[in-house]
Amino acid sequence: MTSATGNAVIRVRDLEKAYDIGDETVYALHGVSLEVRRGEFVAIMGASGSGKSTLMNIIGCLDRPTGGSYELDGVDVSSMSDDELSEVRNHKLGFVFQNYNLLPRMRAVDQVMVPLFYSGDPAATRQERAIESLRRVGLGDRLWHRPTEMSGGQQQRVAIARALVTNPSVLLADEPTGNLDSRVTEEILALLQESNEQLGVTILMITHEADVAECATRIVQIDDGKVIADRQVTDRRRAHHQVITADHDVVPVPADAASGQPTVSPA
Amino acid sequence: MSPIDSLRVAYDALTAHLLRTILAMLGLIIGVGAVIALLAVGRGSQDDVARNIASLGTNLLTITPGASSQGVVRAAAGSRPTLTYEDAQAIATPGQADFVADVSVEQVIGVQIVVPGGGNLSTRAIGTTDRYPVVRSTPLTEGDFFTDEQVRSSALVVVLGSSIAQQLFGNDSAVGQPVRISLGRTGVTFNVIGVMASRGGTALGNVDDRVLVPITTMSKALVRFRAPGGTFVSSIQVQASSPEEMALAAASIGELLRQRHKVTEDDFLVQSQQDALDAASSVARTQSFLLGSIAGISLVVGGIGIMNTMLVSVTERTREIGIRRAVGARRRDILMQFLVEAVLVCCVGGLLGAATGIGISLLIDGREVLGQVMHARLTADAVVLALVVSVGIGVFFGFYPASRAARLRPIEALRYE
Numbered sequence: 001m002t003s004a005t006g007n008a009v010i011r012v013r014d015l016e017k018a019y020d021i022g023d024e025t026v027y028a029l030h031g032v033s034l035e036v037r038r039g040e041f042v043a044i045m046g047a048s049g050s051g052k053s054t055l056m057n058i059i060g061c062l063d064r065p066t067g068g069s070y071e072l073d074g075v076d077v078s079s080m081s082d083d084e085l086s087e088v089r090n091h092k093l094g095f096v097f098q099n100y101n102l103l104p105r106m107r108a109v110d111q112v113m114v115p116l117f118y119s120g121d122p123a124a125t126r127q128e129r130a131i132e133s134l135r136r137v138g139l140g141d142r143l144w145h146r147p148t149e150m151s152g153g154q155q156q157r158v159a160i161a162r163a164l165v166t167n168p169s170v171l172l173a174d175e176p177t178g179n180l181d182s183r184v185t186e187e188i189l190a191l192l193q194e195s196n197e198q199l200g201v202t203i204l205m206i207t208h209e210a211d212v213a214e215c216a217t218r219i220v221q222i223d224d225g226k227v228i229a230d231r232q233v234t235d236r237r238r239a240h241h242q243v244i245t246a247d248h249d250v251v252p253v254p255a256d257a258a259s260g261q262p263t264v265s266p267a
Numbered sequence: 268m269s270p271i272d273s274l275r276v277a278y279d280a281l282t283a284h285l286l287r288t289i290l291a292m293l294g295l296i297i298g299v300g301a302v303i304a305l306l307a308v309g310r311g312s313q314d315d316v317a318r319n320i321a322s323l324g325t326n327l328l329t330i331t332p333g334a335s336s337q338g339v340v341r342a343a344a345g346s347r348p349t350l351t352y353e354d355a356q357a358i359a360t361p362g363q364a365d366f367v368a369d370v371s372v373e374q375v376i377g378v379q380i381v382v383p384g385g386g387n388l389s390t391r392a393i394g395t396t397d398r399y400p401v402v403r404s405t406p407l408t409e410g411d412f413f414t415d416e417q418v419r420s421s422a423l424v425v426v427l428g429s430s431i432a433q434q435l436f437g438n439d440s441a442v443g444q445p446v447r448i449s450l451g452r453t454g455v456t457f458n459v460i461g462v463m464a465s466r467g468g469t470a471l472g473n474v475d476d477r478v479l480v481p482i483t484t485m486s487k488a489l490v491r492f493r494a495p496g497g498t499f500v501s502s503i504q505v506q507a508s509s510p511e512e513m514a515l516a517a518a519s520i521g522e523l524l525r526q527r528h529k530v531t532e533d534d535f536l537v538q539s540q541q542d543a544l545d546a547a548s549s550v551a552r553t554q555s556f557l558l559g560s561i562a563g564i565s566l567v568v569g570g571i572g573i574m575n576t577m578l579v580s581v582t583e584r585t586r587e588i589g590i591r592r593a594v595g596a597r598r599r600d601i602l603m604q605f606l607v608e609a610v611l612v613c614c615v616g617g618l619l620g621a622a623t624g625i626g627i628s629l630l631i632d633g634r635e636v637l638g639q640v641m642h643a644r645l646t647a648d649a650v651v652l653a654l655v656v657s658v659g660i661g662v663f664f665g666f667y668p669a670s671r672a673a674r675l676r677p678i679e680a681l682r683y684e
Binding site for chain 2: 057060062063082083086087089090091095097101102103104105106114115117118119123162166
């Protein structure tokens with residue numbers, strides 16, 4: 001349910017994204033309206049080609065709409081310059097991708113420090129903040145590892161630490177568990193739920209797995225460039241509870257709220 | 268992003284592909300090294316020329332036959348003999364020309380020398396006066412030069428250049444030996460009275476293989492032809508009383524010669540050593556400019572190599588650019604990142620190139636290459652120039668790849684496989 005309350009973080013109205021292919025105009029988004037309140041965990045579902053990724057890219061200020069309006073934190077971003085959009089991405093948004101998108105050869109701490117380079121953070125506190133963010137995602141003992149020295153789940157944790165290090169308003173996750181097996185998927189989902197609840201960061205997560213979407217508080221379904229369904233999750237699934245300690249790897253323990261075994265198949 | 272951060276990122280990126288970075292630098296290293304080494308060699312040969320000319324005697328004026336005109340026909344300079352021994356004598360006569368300290372003449376003809384053991388030796392004979400050793404500042408190693416008296420009496424005496432003496436008599440003393448010099452069918456036996464010190468080959472030719480005879484003897488005994496105007500000479504050497512009075516001396520001599528030749532327009536040319544020095548060093552300058560230009564081309568080629576490598580690097584790191592843009596890098600952050608990388612490559616390449624160039628210069632300085640002693644003079648300005656140019660190359664050839672990286676749209680860069 002979209003309710004027009006004052007604390008909407010994302011307010012999208014009649015959003016359109018059209019491509020001219022020859023004489024034809026193809027709409028990737030055809031009038032999407034959506035409001036996301038602060039602290040929500042929204043799963044966006046849809047088949048491939050439904051326009052869900054285009055919507056994410058526009059909300060993530062990586063792409064511009066061809067029509068409609070988009071307000072982030074009460075500010076209209078559709079008319080911003082390229083530099084202003086860079087700043088918005090840096091300060092207000094965090095990204096988590098399916099393929100982690102870490103920088104090659106860089107140590108975990110350096111990866112997480114990259115957004116802080118561009119935010120003009122003082123050099124003295126950068127590393128401290130990066131280490132703190134890595135501890136929060138349970139990688140206290142992997143601070144100096146490079147991507148090639150880490151598992152997929154660990155790499156995705158580094159990506160989440162990088163996304164959260166600037167304390168963004170919104171975390172955008174594009175199929176964050178798409179490349180992970182079922183056990184690690186649960187770990188990552190638990191981490192996202194925890195971040196959502198403990199840090200209060202609003203999360204938008206694209207997925208096409210029903211039981212991954214069930215971990216969110218709200219599910220929006222997109223098809224053919226339009227929102228076709230939008231519902232609150234009544235029976236929210238808790239991802240396998242995690243014990244996260246500062247200096248040790250994640251230890252999964254069975255959670256009481258878990259509804260059966262997850263059936264995640266690789267994308 | 269602060270400059271220090273940019274440098275660190277650039278350093279990491281460059282060391283990640285160390286071999287590629289070094290290969291990209293190589294062109295620049297060679298280019299900068301070549302520019303510095305060739306400029307040093309050029310400067311060294313300029314010095315050589317200057318040294319040679321200075322050693323021929325300062326405050327020396329050389330008078331050569333100039334263009335003469337007969338009616339409307341104007342001949343090229345030096346094409347017709349206009350200067351005579353008598354002109355030189357007039358210049359030397361006190362009260363005729365001012366600021367003149369010493370005068371000598373030189374008339375050069377090709378002769379054969381009969382070698383005592385058999386066979387002939389082709390060389391050049393210089394007909395001159397007793398003032399030659401003073402004016403040309405060349406001392407003798409053995410015996411004496413001919414005297415004023417011997418010049419006046421057309422004595423059959425000869426002074427040998429050092430290499431001729433070596434060829435004719437080996438290590439034996441030449442003084443007192445008879446030498447037969449012939450011009451055409453005329454052969455005359457001369458008595459060796461001295462041997463000149465070696466001057467070595469210079470930019471102006473080697474004088475060690477010449478023989479020196481009195482001008483009067485050359486005219487009477489060898490050439491055996493006396494033109495109505497007097498004894499022709501190919502040049503007159505005048506030593507001015509001081510370097511400051513060279514111009515005054517030249518003017519005074521000019522006036523006297525115009526009077527004697529009864530012309531209004533000069534049919535002779537008065538040149539100072541400075542003129543010769545200027546001419547020779549302008550040749551040397553042109554030479555080193557040409558050498559430098561050729562080396563400069565290799566710098567440009569080096570720059571293109573760097574641009575190529577940077578373009579490959581940008582394409583290869585498209586995803587990285589996308590990621591950086593996604594987490595907040597602005598276009599100019601990306602531009603700076605790649606520009607700093609290119610400039611860093613060029614700085615390091617330039618420094619290595621400068622070290623190479625300096626090394627080569629030091630290596631060849633004073634060494635004999637192809638029978639000639641090479642001199643190389645390193646100057647700070649050449650090194651600084653080469654370094655500045657290599658940084659410039661970094662900016663120039665790094666800008667296009669960097670701006671291409673900065674222009675990438677974040678969403679497309681992120682999706683790049």
